[in-house]
Amino acid sequence: MKEKYILALDQGTTSSRSIVFTLKGDIVSMDQEEFTQYFPRPGWVEHDPNEILKTQIETAKNAIKKANIDPKDIAAIGITNQRETTILWDKGTGEPVYRAIVWQDRRSASLCKWLKDKGHEDKFREKTGLFLDPYFSGTKLLWLFQNIEGLEEKAKNGELAFGTIDSWLIYKLTGGKVHATDVTNASRTLLFNINTLKWDRDLCDILKIPPSILPEVKPSSCIFGQTTSSIFGVPIPISGVAGDQQAALFGQACFDKGMAKNTYGTGAFIVLNTGNTPILGKGLLTTLAWKIKDSKPIYALEGSIFIAGAAVQWLRDGLGIINHSREIEEMAKGVSDNGGVYFVPALTGLGVPHWDPYARGMIIGITRGTTKSHIARATLEAMAYSTKDAIDAMTEATGIPLKELRVDGGASINNLLMQFQSDILNVPVVRPRVKETTALGACYLAAIGVDLIDLSKVAELWNIDTRFEPKMKDSTRDLLYKGWTLAVNRAKKWAMFAQDQVVED
Numbered sequence: 001m002k003e004k005y006i007l008a009l010d011q012g013t014t015s016s017r018s019i020v021f022t023l024k025g026d027i028v029s030m031d032q033e034e035f036t037q038y039f040p041r042p043g044w045v046e047h048d049p050n051e052i053l054k055t056q057i058e059t060a061k062n063a064i065k066k067a068n069i070d071p072k073d074i075a076a077i078g079i080t081n082q083r084e085t086t087i088l089w090d091k092g093t094g095e096p097v098y099r100a101i102v103w104q105d106r107r108s109a110s111l112c113k114w115l116k117d118k119g120h121e122d123k124f125r126e127k128t129g130l131f132l133d134p135y136f137s138g139t140k141l142l143w144l145f146q147n148i149e150g151l152e153e154k155a156k157n158g159e160l161a162f163g164t165i166d167s168w169l170i171y172k173l174t175g176g177k178v179h180a181t182d183v184t185n186a187s188r189t190l191l192f193n194i195n196t197l198k199w200d201r202d203l204c205d206i207l208k209i210p211p212s213i214l215p216e217v218k219p220s221s222c223i224f225g226q227t228t229s230s231i232f233g234v235p236i237p238i239s240g241v242a243g244d245q246q247a248a249l250f251g252q253a254c255f256d257k258g259m260a261k262n263t264y265g266t267g268a269f270i271v272l273n274t275g276n277t278p279i280l281g282k283g284l285l286t287t288l289a290w291k292i293k294d295s296k297p298i299y300a301l302e303g304s305i306f307i308a309g310a311a312v313q314w315l316r317d318g319l320g321i322i323n324h325s326r327e328i329e330e331m332a333k334g335v336s337d338n339g340g341v342y343f344v345p346a347l348t349g350l351g352v353p354h355w356d357p358y359a360r361g362m363i364i365g366i367t368r369g370t371t372k373s374h375i376a377r378a379t380l381e382a383m384a385y386s387t388k389d390a391i392d393a394m395t396e397a398t399g400i401p402l403k404e405l406r407v408d409g410g411a412s413i414n415n416l417l418m419q420f421q422s423d424i425l426n427v428p429v430v431r432p433r434v435k436e437t438t439a440l441g442a443c444y445l446a447a448i449g450v451d452l453i454d455l456s457k458v459a460e461l462w463n464i465d466t467r468f469e470p471k472m473k474d475s476t477r478d479l480l481y482k483g484w485t486l487a488v489n490r491a492k493k494w495a496m497f498a499q500d501q502v503v504e505d
Contacts, residue, residue, distance in 0.1 A: 004073060004075040004452065005021065005023075006077070006446050006447050007019075007020055007074045007236070008442040009078070009169065009442070011080070012082055012266070013085075013103070013265070013266040014037065015032050016033055016035065016052060017032040018030070018031050018059040019063060019439045021440065025458075030436075031062035032059060033059050043107060044105055045348075046101060046102060048096075048100070049087050049096040050095075052168070053172050061232070071232040072234050074232075074236050075237075075446075076237050076449060077237065078241070079238060079242075080241075080244050080438050081166045081169070081243060082165055083103060083164060083185055084137050084140075085100050085101065086101045086144075086162070087162070087163050087168045088162055088213075089160065090160060090161075091158070092159065097148070097154075097160065100165070101144070103135060104267075104306060104348045105140065106348055106349055106357050107140075111139045112133055112357070115206070123203070124203065128193065128200075128203070129187070129285060129287055130187075133357065134357055135304065136190045137190065138190030138191050138207050138209065142208060145209075155212075155213050158210070158212045158213075161179055161213055162213045162214055162215070163179070163181065163215050164189070166182065167179065167180065167181045167185070170238060173227045178224055178238075182220045182224075182242060183197060183291045183297060184243040184246040184289070185242075186199075187287045188287065191214065194288060199211055199217070219292060219294075220241055220246070220250075220290040220445050221290070221292045221445045221446070221449040222239065222293050223238075223239050225237075226238070237449075238446075240446030240447070241445070242442060244263070245269040245271050245302065246290055246441070247441030247442045247445070248261055248271070248409075248441055249261050249273065249300065250441035250444060250445060251436075251438060251439070251440035252406040252408065252441075253461075255458075256273065257274060257275035258273065260394070260402060261405070262405055262406075262407050262421075263438065264409035264417075265308065265411075266310045268308035268409075268411075269305065270387055270391060271287075271289070271302045274286075274299045274300055276297070276299065279397055282396065283352050284302065284353065284394060285303075286300075286301060287299070290445070293448075301394050302352075303352035303387075304351040305351050305352065305387070308411060309410055311383075312328050312379060314347065315328065315375070315379060321372045321375065321376070325410075328414070329417070331376040332376040332379075332416055334371070335373045338365075338381055338480075339374045340483070341374045341375065342381075342483055342484055344359075344362045346359035346361050346362070346494075353389055354389075356492050357495075358494065358495040358496045359492045359495070360494040362490060362494070364490065365483075380416060384420045384421040385480075403428075404427055404429070404430050405427060405428070405429050406430050407430065407431050408437040415466075418468045422469060423472035423477065424477060424480065424481065426470045427470065429468040431468075432464060435465075444458045
């Protein structure tokens with residue numbers, strides 16, 4: 001019997017990737033392409049949906065070519081994606097009516113404040129597990145209807161379709177035949193009731209979102225539809241879909257309650273499996289982890305850190321102190337400690353557990369002796385401190401102390417960061433053999449969707465590459481974390497202060 005493969009489409013914030021996997025989870029080939037980032041105003045971030053589609057299809061075709069396989073040998077396609085990024089398109093033409101508003105975008109902060117002032121936050125929190133924050137899709141949609149002429153009327157007339165990136169890709173890959181999403185992506189919109197697993201009419205009414213524009217919500221592992229033959233030459237079933245962080249949790253085989261992972265990408269995202277029960281935690285998001293066909297849904301607590309690897313990109317592109325992201329580890333090794341320097345990378349506000357869209361980035365503790373190595377080290381350490389903020393909140397919410405943290409994402413290859421993460425958490429940090437766990441999760445979900453493997457097999461296939469054990473003294477850990485906490489408090493609400501100063505001037 002000829003070997004079958006799974007094609008994982010990993011649509012991220014800065015690039016589109018496609019990976020061909022074997023059923024054992026081994027990478028056969030990979031292709032990646034960056035796409036344009038648009039920053040029309042401070043705090044605004046946009047993407048071109050058609051460029052995303054183009055790069056995703058191109059990388060998929062290139063990955064298949066590199067693997068030297070026939071598209072007929074691909075048993076299924078799994079999709080994982082940047083979440084919350086919002087696209088509206090015309091049902092008649094299939095064309096976007098505006099650029100994609102990215103999850104990092106802060107333009108709807110005033111709308112979130114308005115909704116809070118109206119007393120709606122508790123209702124949204126109870127039904128969606130989320131906070132009223134510009135991070136999520138719902139208020140991005142409301143902004144579009146309020147600010148782009150004609151869209152609200154078209155939506156009411158059923159002429160528009162809304163989707164997060166997964167929905168957009170599914171729609172285009174199936175030739176417009178399927179307008180769908182999965183429970184994980186739906187649970188990030190502020191419109192989906194995580195208790196009933198349905199779009200919530202009451203929340204849609206508050207945000208003035210016509211339900212007719214919303215996609216059908218399906219399990220994360222099931223048949224969504226088939227690609228049109230014009231793309232790959234043969235129709236291929238799309239049978240696994242999950243938002244990137246949930247896909248990474250799945251790819252890390254965190255199938256038991258209390259297991260957690262952190263993905264260090266553009267942002268950093270800590271996700272903890274809470275089993276079949278949604279748990280609310282202070283400063284934490286409650287979200288769907290996945291749903292396999294007709295089985296009960298699995299829930300998770302999530303800590304979202306908006307800026308992680310993006311801070312390293314800023315050192316490269318903004319400050320110019322490194323030429324490539326991979327240089328940061330060697331530069332940070334140039335000093336034995338942070339020299340009292342802390343970098344709070346609130347470049348787009350603060351996420352868990354602060355949820356302050358008005359916080360701004362800050363580097364503090366600078367002296368005449370501060371060097372670029374101290375800045376580099378402070379940048380890496382900020383990822384670890386932010387992770388501790390989230391883990392501490394999760395432990396408080398669940399009463400379950402963390403036993404180990406499984407890690408993945410681009411920055412997880414940084415040994416200095418991983419050791420510091422273990423030290424500051426005081427638990428082992430475990431890096432798996434396959435680092436591409438987000439795409440791997442999409443692969444496994446797709447394979448399960450076409451009945452090629454099951455959960456027990458996925459757990460068997462997960463393997464450790466490196467285990468980092470804590471070595472730091474308690475007194476050192478406490479002192480370092482105290483400094484971080486002081487720095488974060490100084491960065492909060494800074495944009496509000498700056499706006500007041502501009503008004504006064």
